[in-house]
Amino acid sequence: MALFDVSGYKSHSELRGQILGTGVGHLIDRPNQQFSVPVGVDPSGFLKSCSREGGVSIDLNHGTTTLAFTFRHGVIVAVDSRASAGSYIASKEANKVIEINPYLLGTMSGSAADCQYWERLLAKECRLYKLRNKQRISVSAASKLLCNMMLGYRGMGLSMGSMIVGWDNKGPGLYYVDDNATRLSGRMFSTGCGSSYAYGVIDSGYREDMTVEEAYELGRRGITHATHRDAYSGGVVNLYHMQEDGWIKVCKEDVSELIHRYRKDMF
Amino acid sequence: MEYLIGIQGQDFVLVAADNIAANSIIQMKQDQDKMFKLSDKILLLCVGEAGDTVQFAEYIQKNIQLYKMRNGYELSPKAAANFTRKNLADYLRSRTPYHVNLLLAGFDETDGPGLYYMDHLSALAKAPFAAHGYGAYLTLSILDRYYRPDLTRDEAVDLLKKCIEELNKRFILNLPSFSVRLIDKEGIHDLEKLMPVGAK
Numbered sequence: 001m002a003l004f005d006v007s008g009y010k011s012h013s014e015l016r017g018q019i020l021g022t023g024v025g026h027l028i029d030r031p032n033q034q035f036s037v038p039v040g041v042d043p044s045g046f047l048k049s050c051s052r053e054g055g056v057s058i059d060l061n062h063g064t065t066t067l068a069f070t071f072r073h074g075v076i077v078a079v080d081s082r083a084s085a086g087s088y089i090a091s092k093e094a095n096k097v098i099e100i101n102p103y104l105l106g107t108m109s110g111s112a113a114d115c116q117y118w119e120r121l122l123a124k125e126c127r128l129y130k131l132r133n134k135q136r137i138s139v140s141a142a143s144k145l146l147c148n149m150m151l152g153y154r155g156m157g158l159s160m161g162s163m164i165v166g167w168d169n170k171g172p173g174l175y176y177v178d179d180n181a182t183r184l185s186g187r188m189f190s191t192g193c194g195s196s197y198a199y200g201v202i203d204s205g206y207r208e209d210m211t212v213e214e215a216y217e218l219g220r221r222g223i224t225h226a227t228h229r230d231a232y233s234g235g236v237v238n239l240y241h242m243q244e245d246g247w248i249k250v251c252k253e254d255v256s257e258l259i260h261r262y263r264k265d266m267f
Numbered sequence: 268m269e270y271l272i273g274i275q276g277q278d279f280v281l282v283a284a285d286n287i288a289a290n291s292i293i294q295m296k297q298d299q300d301k302m303f304k305l306s307d308k309i310l311l312l313c314v315g316e317a318g319d320t321v322q323f324a325e326y327i328q329k330n331i332q333l334y335k336m337r338n339g340y341e342l343s344p345k346a347a348a349n350f351t352r353k354n355l356a357d358y359l360r361s362r363t364p365y366h367v368n369l370l371l372a373g374f375d376e377t378d379g380p381g382l383y384y385m386d387h388l389s390a391l392a393k394a395p396f397a398a399h400g401y402g403a404y405l406t407l408s409i410l411d412r413y414y415r416p417d418l419t420r421d422e423a424v425d426l427l428k429k430c431i432e433e434l435n436k437r438f439i440l441n442l443p444s445f446s447v448r449l450i451d452k453e454g455i456h457d458l459e460k461l462m463p464v465g466a467k
Contacts, residue, residue, distance in 0.1 A: 151322055154363050176295060180318035184288055184296050196293060 044157030063232025064109035065194030066096060067202060067222045068163045068174055070187045073212050075165050075172045075242035077105055078219035080194070080227050080255065081235030083112055092235045100126050102246040103136060104166040106146075109192035110159035110179065118160060122146045139166035139173030143183055151181040161191035165242050172242060190222070194230030198222040216241070216250055224258040268440060269314035270402035271301070272430060273370045274423050275382040275395045277416065279451040280372040281423045282382075283431070283461065284312050285402075285442040300446055305331045306341045307454050308374040311351070314399055315367035315387060323365045327351050344373025348383040348391060356389035368399040374450050398430075405437055406430040420449065428461065435463035 063084040068077045083094035098106045098116075100123040108115030125145050129137040137145075143164040150158060158179040166173050176182070176189045188206065190198040202222040210218065220237050227233040237258065239250040268289055273282045288296035303311045303324040309331075313324040330350070335341050342350065348371045358364050369385040384390075384397040396410045409430050418426065424447075431445060447458040 151318070154318070178290075178317070180316070181322055182288075182290075182317045183321065184299070186296050189295065199293060 047157040064192030065198050065226040065233040066107040066109050067190040067198045068165050070172050071210050071215050076215050076219040077165050077240040078223045079238050080223050080233040084232045107163045109161040114158050114160045138168045143175035143177050146177045147181050147183040150179050194226035194233040197226035197229045201225045224255050227255045228259050270400040271312045271370050272398040273372050273382045275380050276418045276423050280380045280382050281449050282372045283445045283447045286444045303328050309344050310372045312370040319365045319367050323367050343375045344381045352391040359389050402434050405433050431463050
């Protein structure tokens, strides 16, 4: 390594060895905990054999609608709260938004177990980053951490569609991360099996210069209409607003009441 | 669903890629850039399975930059293409192959412009023009008919426009915009996005 040798650069581990002396273990700086899996084990095949088609009927918690969009006054995040296991509703009030820190939120869709575990791990990594570097992690870096965790388990049957929402030095940030390590930055995303219905409503009602109340209403509408059409979404709408000085929880409203209110206005 | 195209001239390479990032039937993003800058004069265009594309392209991008840091000079386009192919081939028979289709375009001081076609089975071919995706079935014949090795820059852009108009007319999927870049001895230049309009 030509430039490396010439510049006399000492790598971190060499310096640490000099300061602390040998006999101290080296700093473990791995962002993930690794699960050791025996060679030849095929988790995704095993999962398929346990589902309804495989005959065993252990269906994972799936089915959701979540949405998030940026506008002039920050980012709106809205999620439903139904946790379904096949055709059984496992919970009416599942919590699908993880509050990573006062400036970062993560949404969950897909397998509840996968989302809860990996996003909680992401929250741990964000906290460690802040302790090590004395500044909050950027939204871009946080989403990249999650994306790389997904990459480590490629092809093993993880199911997670998540949006990382935050406000950092570069302003409001919204990233979509999923289980095949796709990471997209954008201004509007919706995930889950009800996402297509949500896209229909929020695409047609969106304006960049909406007021805050209009944006709240658009988020509520998106989830409500999606839960109306999608059997696997329902429960309550949990609405968050990411502002410059952190997020606030705006409201939690039952979708059946909302849909009746909207239909009354229609006729 | 995605589309890549490259056209080599005498002293330049013109490349274009569509801008849609899709997930089953939904367009998640309409301004996705599918070109990755490997060095000042090399671009890697990458389409394929979700997740694999960006991960593989960034992996190659960082390794090319590392090579430059370690050895003090950059890889030529031909060497970069072969390096990429070798990596793709190594992963091909592993548990997690990368399902990506690539075009690598570059300008070398000694060899001039070069366009390399690579597919997910790790085949590599240097070609005067190439395309990936369903759109290739419609446009390769246009390239066969109108391509000449001595195309000027404007003629190449016109040929590219012909191809994109054909997609707009006959391809069942809507691809509303395409990023276009040109590589010559001065480096990589961004040209204006092509947005085919209306039905003919």
